[in-house]
Amino acid sequence: MKVIVDFTVVPVGTGLSLSPYVAEVERVLQRSGLHHVLHANGTNVEGEWDAVMAAIRTCHEALHAMGVVRIHTDIKLGTRSDREQSMADKVDSVNRRMATS
Amino acid sequence: MKVIVDFTVVPVGTGLSLSPYVAEVERVLQRSGLHHVLHANGTNVEGEWDAVMAAIRTCHEALHAMGVVRIHTDIKLGTRSDREQSMADKVDSVNRRMATS
Amino acid sequence: MKVIVDFTVVPVGTGLSLSPYVAEVERVLQRSGLHHVLHANGTNVEGEWDAVMAAIRTCHEALHAMGVVRIHTDIKLGTRSDREQSMADKVDSVNRRMATS
Amino acid sequence: MKVIVDFTVVPVGTGLSLSPYVAEVERVLQRSGLHHVLHANGTNVEGEWDAVMAAIRTCHEALHAMGVVRIHTDIKLGTRSDREQSMADKVDSVNRRMATS
Numbered sequence: 001m002k003v004i005v006d007f008t009v010v011p012v013g014t015g016l017s018l019s020p021y022v023a024e025v026e027r028v029l030q031r032s033g034l035h036h037v038l039h040a041n042g043t044n045v046e047g048e049w050d051a052v053m054a055a056i057r058t059c060h061e062a063l064h065a066m067g068v069v070r071i072h073t074d075i076k077l078g079t080r081s082d083r084e085q086s087m088a089d090k091v092d093s094v095n096r097r098m099a100t101s
Numbered sequence: 102m103k104v105i106v107d108f109t110v111v112p113v114g115t116g117l118s119l120s121p122y123v124a125e126v127e128r129v130l131q132r133s134g135l136h137h138v139l140h141a142n143g144t145n146v147e148g149e150w151d152a153v154m155a156a157i158r159t160c161h162e163a164l165h166a167m168g169v170v171r172i173h174t175d176i177k178l179g180t181r182s183d184r185e186q187s188m189a190d191k192v193d194s195v196n197r198r199m200a201t202s
Numbered sequence: 203m204k205v206i207v208d209f210t211v212v213p214v215g216t217g218l219s220l221s222p223y224v225a226e227v228e229r230v231l232q233r234s235g236l237h238h239v240l241h242a243n244g245t246n247v248e249g250e251w252d253a254v255m256a257a258i259r260t261c262h263e264a265l266h267a268m269g270v271v272r273i274h275t276d277i278k279l280g281t282r283s284d285r286e287q288s289m290a291d292k293v294d295s296v297n298r299r300m301a302t303s
Numbered sequence: 304m305k306v307i308v309d310f311t312v313v314p315v316g317t318g319l320s321l322s323p324y325v326a327e328v329e330r331v332l333q334r335s336g337l338h339h340v341l342h343a344n345g346t347n348v349e350g351e352w353d354a355v356m357a358a359i360r361t362c363h364e365a366l367h368a369m370g371v372v373r374i375h376t377d378i379k380l381g382t383r384s385d386r387e388q389s390m391a392d393k394v395d396s397v398n399r400r401m402a403t404s
Contacts, residue, residue, distance in 0.1 A: 001158070001161065001162070001165075004343065004344065005344070006309075006311075006342075006343070006344035006345060008274075008309075008379055010212050010214060010274045011214075012212060012213075012214070012216075012218065012220065013216065013217055013218040014214075014215065015215055016214065016215040016271055016272050016383075016385065017396075018214065019393075019396040019397050019399075019400050020400055022397045022400075023397050023400035023401050026397065026401055027401075037342070037343065038394060038397060038398075039309075039340070039342045039347060039394070040307065040309070040340065040347045040349075040390035040391070040393045040394055041307065041308070041309035041345075041347050041379055041381075041390075041393075042309060042344075042379070044342060044343045044344050046343075049158055049161075050158075053154045053158075057102070057150055057151075057154075060102065060150075060180050061102070064180070064182040068182075069181055069182050069183045069218055070179065070180075070181040070182075070183070070218050071179065071180050071181070072177070072178070072179050072210075072212045072274070073176075073177070073178050073179075074175070074176070074177055074276050074379055075174075075175070075176040075177075075178070076173070076174070076175055076176075076311055076344055076345070076377055077173070077174050077176070078171065078172065078173050078174075078344075079161050079165070079171075079172050080170055080171040080172070080319075081165040081169075081170050081171075082170045082171070082319065087343030087344075088343070090322075090343045090344075091341060091342070091343055093320075093322040094322050094325045094326050094329065094341060095341075096322075097322050097323055097325075097326035098326050098329055098330075105242065105243065106243070107208075107210075107241075107242070107243035107244060109208075109278055109375075111313050111315060111375045112315075113313060113314075113315070113317075113319065113321065114317065114318055114319040115315075115316065116316055117282075117284065117315065117316040117372055117373050118295075119315065120292075120295040120296050120298075120299050121299055123296045123299075124296050124299035124300050127296065127300055128300075138241070138242065139293060139296060139297075140208075140239070140241045140246060140293070141206065141208070141239065141246045141248075141289035141290070141292045141293055142206065142207070142208035142244075142246050142278055142280075142289075142292075143208060143243075143278070145241060145242045145243050147242075170319055171319050173311075173313045173375070175278055175377050177210055177243055177244070177276055179243075181218075183218065188242030188243075189242070191221075191242045191243075192240060192241070192242055194219075194221040194224075195221050195224045195225050195228065195240060196240075197221075198221050198222055198224075198225035199225050199228055199229075203360070203363065203364070203367075251360055251363075252360075255356045255360075259304070259352055259353075259356075262304065262352075262382050263304070266382070266384040270384075271383055271384050271385045272381065272382075272383040272384075272385070273381065273382050273383070274379070274380070274381050275378075275379070275380050275381075276377070276378070276379055277376075277377070277378040277379075277380070278375070278376070278377055278378075279375070279376050279378070280373065280374065280375050280376075281363050281367070281373075281374050282372055282373040282374070283367040283371075283372050283373075284372045284373070
């Protein structure tokens with residue numbers, strides 16, 4: 001089952017700068033080989049359900065290994081049974097609507 | 102790694118009543134044996150990361166099997182490396198603060 | 203427009219215990235007069251859109267006033283145009299499904 | 304109080320294609336004058352708290368006016384009291400970390 005995910009990892013009880021932790025999340029995703037796109041409030045990822053969830057788990061393990069004691073994460077995800085859809089398809093679909101309206 | 106999760110499953114492209122689908126989510130969780138509590142905007146679950154994530158995946162599979170073509174799910178989750186904390190601990194901790202302030 | 207909301211306030215850059223901040227959120231909601239229910243991963247609130255959103259804004263202001271420099275908040279919300287539905291209705295509706303299945 | 308927001312509007316009880324509704328959300332944001340960026344799982348927006356929340360409310364009103372009876376929306380937001388930070392700053396900050404590691 002394919003899944004398209006947006007997730008945001010929020011370390012708790014660290015300093016104010018979260019970018020070292022978001023950078024580590026990016027490194028975990030690069031090593032995972034999953035297609036992912038960073039945006040201002042999280043990271044979009046697509047792939048097989050188990051691979052994507054394993055990558056998010058690895059992010060938690062990597063941040064705990066960096067000394068982050070408590071982590072809050074938000075995940076938004078979508079699956080569909082009718083057809084495969086990529087993250088690029090979703091944005092294209094809206095842009096086509098905007099162009100023709 | 103233990104995780105405390107809140108998740109909300111939103112079927113897309115069905116009728117307006119979502120309760121048959123939320124009831125199915127509840128049934129999946131009951132069969133999982135995981136401790137879970139339904140609330141007005143989702144379900145709280147706690148357990149080992151892989152068991153909880155497998156249960157959420159099973160919810161998607163069960164709803165697709167009921168004919169739901171597209172599913173949007175939100176997950177909020179927390180892990181901590183210092184100590185185990187249960188869902189009941191979290192609520193108790195706030196209630197103690199309220200009582201003593 | 204009525205709204206049913208679940209929200210979670212996550213202070214960033216503080217200590218590990220978040221209960222003092224969640225307790226402050228509870229106090230803000232009590233003063234707001236809005237119907238609200240604390241659960242293990244957030245707080246459910248219902249009311250008029252502007253009143254609920256004003257209360258969440260007041261939570262941010264109150265936590266910044268306590269010295270929290272950075273705050274991450276998740277909100278899940280629902281509106282419907284066909285009829286009024288309360289938080290209790292939503293849970294009852296699922297429980298009725300469970301009882302009759 | 305400035306806020307950086309990611310939000311996703313999920314119409315319930317409509318057809319499977321959500322792009323007409325996401326396009327309407329984009330139109331509302333364009334008319335709002337707020338800086339916003341569409342991504343595969345939502346839209347990022349930044350601005351004054353009240354202006355951003357008013358825009359999200361207008362999205363709900365616009366979709367209900369299109370005939371959507373029930374709407375589920377997820378919002379992730381951040382405020383900070385120490386300094387102004389833009390959406391571009393957040394991405395730049397992570398990219399700098401990646402480049403120097």
